[in-house]
Amino acid sequence: MRITILLLSLISILTGAKTFAQHNYWQQQLSYEINVALDDKENELTGKMSLQYRNNSPDTLYYLWFHVWPNAFKNDRTAFSEERLRNGRTDFYFSKEKDRGYINQLDFRAENESLETEDDSVNIDVIKVILAAPLVPGEEVILKTPFHVKLPYTFSGSGHNKTQSYLASNWYPKVAVYDENGWHPSPYLEMISPYEEFADFKVSITLPRNYVVAATGDLEKADEIKWLKGRTKAPEREKLPVKKNKNSFGKPKVVYKEIASDPETKTINYSAKNSTSFVFAADKNFIVKYEEITVNANTVTVWAFYNTKKFCCDELSGFTAFLKAIRNAERTLPPLPYKNISLVEIKTGGNPFVFSGLIAEDGHHLTLPASHLLNRMFVGRLINFNEKDEPWLSLGLNEYLNRRSGEAFGERHHWNYELKTINDNLLNKAILQNQDQALNTGFDQLTTKNKKLVHAIKGAAWFARMRSLLSPVEFDNILSGFLNDRTLKHGTSNDLKLAFATTDNSDADVLISSIGKTGSLDSTVRKSKRRFELFYQPEKWDSVPKTYIAPSIGYNTSDGLMAGLMVHNYSLPFERFRYFVSPLYGLRSGEINGLADLGYAVYPGRKISSVRFGVGFAKFSSQSAKDSTGKRINAGFMKFTPSVRLGFRNSSVLSLVDKWLEWKTFIIGETGFNYSEGSDGQYYPSKSDIQYRYLNQLTFNITDTRILYPYDASLQVQQSSDFYRINLNAQYFFNYASGGGLDIRLFAAKFGYIGERSVAKEFRTYAFQPKLTAVRGNEDYTYSNYFIGRDQSSGLPSQQIMMRDGGLKIRTDLFQDLQGRSDNWVSSVNLSTSLPASVFPEQVPLKIFFDIGTYAGAWEQNSDVARFMYVGGLQLSLFNKILNIYAPVFYSKTFRDNLKTVPEENKFLRKISFSLDIHRLSARKSRFLNILM
Template sequence: MKKLLASCWLAFLPLALSAQSTSPGSYWQQEVNYSIDVTLDDRHHTLTAQEEIQYTNNSPDQLTFIWFHLWPNAYRDNTTAFAKQQLRNGSRKFQFAPQDQRGFIDQLDFKVNGQPATLSFDPEHADMAKLALPQPLAPGGKITITTPFRVKIPASFSRFGHVEQSYQITQWYPKPAVYDSQGWHPMPYLDQGEFYSEFGSFDVRITLPANYTVGATGVLQNAEEQARLTQLATATAAKKAEDYSKDLTFPSSASETKTLRYVQDRVHDFAWFADKRFNVLKSAVTLPSGKQVDTWVMFLNKDVAKWIKGLQDVNDAVTYYSQWVGEYPYTAATAVDGALSAGSGMEYPMVTVTMPSAIVHEVGHNWFYGILASNERAYPWLDEGVNSYIENRVAERDNPNAGMFESVLTSGKASTILGVEGLNATALNQVPYQASASRGLDQAVSGPSAAEYGKINYGIIVYTKTASLLKYLAGYLGQEKFDAAMRAYYQRWQFKHPAPADMQTAFEESTGQQLDWFFENMLQNTTRYNAAVGDIQVTNDQVKVLVRNDSPAPFAVPVATLNAQGEVIETQWTPVFGNGEEDEETQLDFRREGVAAVVIDPAYLTPQLNRRDDKLKLEGSLPRLEPLRFRPLVSVERWDRAAINWAPVLGANTSDKLMLGAAFYSSPLVPKRLSYLAMPMYSFNRNELNGIGTLNLNILPKETARQLITGVTVQRFERYVKVEPSLTLTLPKSAYNAPSTWSNLLTLPCATRILM
């Protein structure tokens, strides 16, 4: 799933201004094969279905019961885990929804090998139930489980739902939970938090009015429907973007029905999307092996130009993920326009519902979620974060400015105002993480489950921080070695359930390097990393650079020499060094010719919060001082210049009347350890200078508290001076899941007024 992150970092501005590895030889997993007949009633928004499951116990354990997910029940009432999470994350839409907009699953009647079986609902979660088996299922044994079921399709509150007669049928059928070496994994449905499912095959027959167009998991078996889709695609391809009408009304449903059959093996879910208004486009990709993959987009009469381009995005995703990760194993990939309410897109095997801007990301999930089927609820970074890294590479292959801040980087005026001209997308992609970490809000990439992240942090940490750290690792290893390791990971764990330690093992074996400093430290902790140029020794033909690791954990950094114009001459990586011990410094030797300065991390790959000590000039009385510039509103810290932010200020009170002035302050996006505000204001009534001055010390304790800010504010108005020291303490984890604010603050002010 793709979260909308483009404006996440702006949320900081108002605040500022006010597992163990598994050996493949011992690995096993269950097999679950489905046969489902389902009928859509688009007048009452219901599904009626019959399901048959062939369950194979490949575990060494005897099973006496099977946990089932009945996720439509997440929409039943306000007591479900989904409803509570929605409220905690600040959404009241479902909380006050009328009953006719809610959903459920009922009319269940389970039988195992033809014998009635008892289903016991979990007392806390209506969308989880335990099926007691009439006889124990021995290792290697198989059983057939059958049940009818009916589903009331909810309105579009999350992934599963409908908007009038546009249907997103996902997480809709009774589904066994995963049983693996750690036991059962039953989980309630959540909006923030995804899934973990067993691989198998699907044979699904969908009956619905004949004028619906469907995008689904699997291979369509109906020749006449294949011909109809091809005909629709031909007609759509003949149109230009301006030829489409703006009409989004629903045509009447046909009186006759059709039954569409889809089959697919080696997948762990089945989703389908139905709408009578879909336009259809079709293309194909030929992979290096010669295999052809059909690609489709299905979309409405809106954002037409983006969807026409979207077909190429599907092609690009299939092409480059196959090249960098591993060959796409299925015969088709489809992107569908839909009324999704959970982020900007959601992935399912072979099909995704998405906004056009998220197509590459969502199609990419066929690899990270679909084929490498990790436990998304426990390890969300293994699919969302790794996928985001590859998605960024696809976007950046011919556009270095691609990403969430592309509009800023490509706008000459905006980039100059914000002081980001000349920066790449990598530098700006670090800002959300830096803004979070500098406020003590950072969370580890690997460790917290999906539900343990706050709503904003889920996007910042799981998606952007993970992608940035993987790009850093690729820089350290070299792109070829990184890609080879990723392909080795894919080859070993495709169609299985890898954990983080499995990815680490694959990377270490492929590269021949110990990478615990990255996988077990950098990903699993919230260490605040910092490196600095300690000293430079210059000889006739060499520049010897002493690099200092000021962090409590080891890491490596790239170091470059620059010419007088600030251009990179030579780049070297340090070894992994540091740990608060004797090896906290390392030396690199560079060629002397043309060198004017040395800089750490010129391309902004490392997860550092402080860039001010990254550069050192070879000559000059102030070798660390960079040109100072005034920037309106906000600025991004960079190693090649210093900035003071400013903004015009207009104020008034009953005594001083109208006052005009300016505020000068340190960057509010990423607060430094010492921050300041100087806001002089001129009173035209008294012809006097008034204003406010603030100096704050930002302390980020390792334990006991999330953030401690101690400071003093001095104000002068109406010929009074007010001096106000303050101490602001934010308790640990108090902000991660707050619905409307990031801070639960304990503020202890004291003030003194001095008559002038």
């Protein structure tokens, strides 16, 4: 992914007409001098650092905390690695040793006296340096240390890629912030900007002379500046012969020979004032473009370091858009105190300096993201907030300013309007479900969903609400004064409260107090008239309740093609009462069929997070035939499913575990065929009367959707008039470091009779008894799975199975005794593993499966079947595992011997089966619709 990085030079402190600072505000004074050399053969940095640290606090300091953040990439047990896993990324966790990074060779000294260091008890990227003597208020100490950094592959913010392109951020030992609340040591985290001290920098970088370097601050070498200004094109590179990848069907990419590093080196010097960090990027292929512009009477040189022509040299480029955004920045931001701004196009991961939306489809789309970048520069770099303790202040203010920028450029015509509306609706959904958290909640205490909602979206809503309570002019004056006063300082919510305390608006005082409370920021109740819309149009998401109407189709062998309508309100804004109704007309059967689901949810909070009352309906044909008159008749099922589901709240805010308990009753009416002899001596069917039955089902389910080793387990109890059944189903995914993994499924079932066992009960409960082999359509006794031909005994539809019970994937339709059916117990293990990409192309999702199981009958005395039965073969999973095709290759002797007796059944194609797991499209498991549930 190509993104842009901002490298800035701070040259002055902004002043405002009105300030709201704390009277006794103080800030530590730091000055770094760093000499560093890049070894692009080993991807290493070697250098020396000198830190002058002045204690402006009223406290005596006995030690300094340092961030040694290159160690965040040292192993898979760091806070960064854990955060990546929580965010669904395994690339770093499974990375190779050569692609990881670290910092070592540290030797802190003061006046040439070696200082003792202590490792943090939890985080290896944080250390404590014990001072040789107490550092009293008003005094300073100079610490020096050598350092060596093994740069990681560019996972997040700092590192290298395969083309010798380097980005160095957080690469040197950084002293942590000490403020009125004490020390703030923190491990490196990707999702929040670091809380850092402002400092002056003098940095010299030594590297091969043909590297182009972009860095924080002002370049102090005139001949290097002249060279950069003349870098109007990239050096020529030799095109290498294209090699076809035998494991890929894609068109081979054009590959160019890498430019050799110049054996001669150069040393370039930079200086920066009042910066929170020093960042540099180096690449031998960069092209450079620059332009001087005047903003608020200040002359600023804007540089672009890029690889692609689109980034720079046409009207749709990121550079052009950014220039426009800077010129418009005075509308929403104080004057920018930069002498140089550099935009760098580089392949990297996310970090606080990264902005990834600058290149878009048209000029209007570009201007808004560029203004977002400027806002992020200001609210994070020029005013440094503690995002770990008060994430809402920085990210909420930034999001608010982004929305103001959108208004300035006509946001209703921009994608950001839809995104804003979606986010606002998701926040309202969280509030309705009692899942939101107070604005002043620290980052570590936010739930995974609220990390994306509370600190940014609810924070922006707070600022917007405050503006609506005050006059726009008064609000803008107060906010402008706050931004001016806090520039090049640390900012807190207390500073913001002091700023707005100047107003006499009582409603504003209530809003200020709401920072520590959950719930809506606006108590005004607004009702909107429901709107009916054709089709599903997410681009029209807004706060108006909607009912969508769209055509729907379906198919099965008995009803044929079905056509009808789909009516639902599964959209945003979220509603407590949700419905889905889809009547369908069978073009072959002439039957009116369909599906429906209605539910109402309440959200008590505390241990019970939700209670949903629902009822479902389904009606379809499952058999068809012609009667004695030649007329087509149909038989099938109809079911009602009232239910109550309880969702349980997790004890840990970081947990992705979903636990629920559900009671569901299946009330099912079934029709079939009665056969009688006609006048011609043939037997003809007639439709039987509808027969009703019920089944009560209690299910406890626990699911952990974590990216590493996710699992799902359920314990289910079913009961009907003649029997009870207990099912245990557990699924686990074991990730492979190279990609893919092993699916493990464990199944066990206990069956028993209610009342005395009898031959009649055995016959009536035959289809309900668990078995080893996979289930066919006529054994889906709750009608919960989609089948093309539910009662078909020949042709392609008859080869469909569903993954329930033992799940041994071999067809033994003609051999009832081979199915491992039991009216006592059944147990099995199902394994499925992906194959290495080096062996099979990624476009061919081929797997190997192996199933093994046993059942009570195999352990009885005088049993003539093996105690354990197995089958293995090839599995092809298509369309995100919705369609799975199974081809048995080897299996138990019992299966093999019996299949040989019927040659037609023993053919390879005849033994192939397939499953259609339509449940994978359900709203709960769809990544897109998950936001709606």
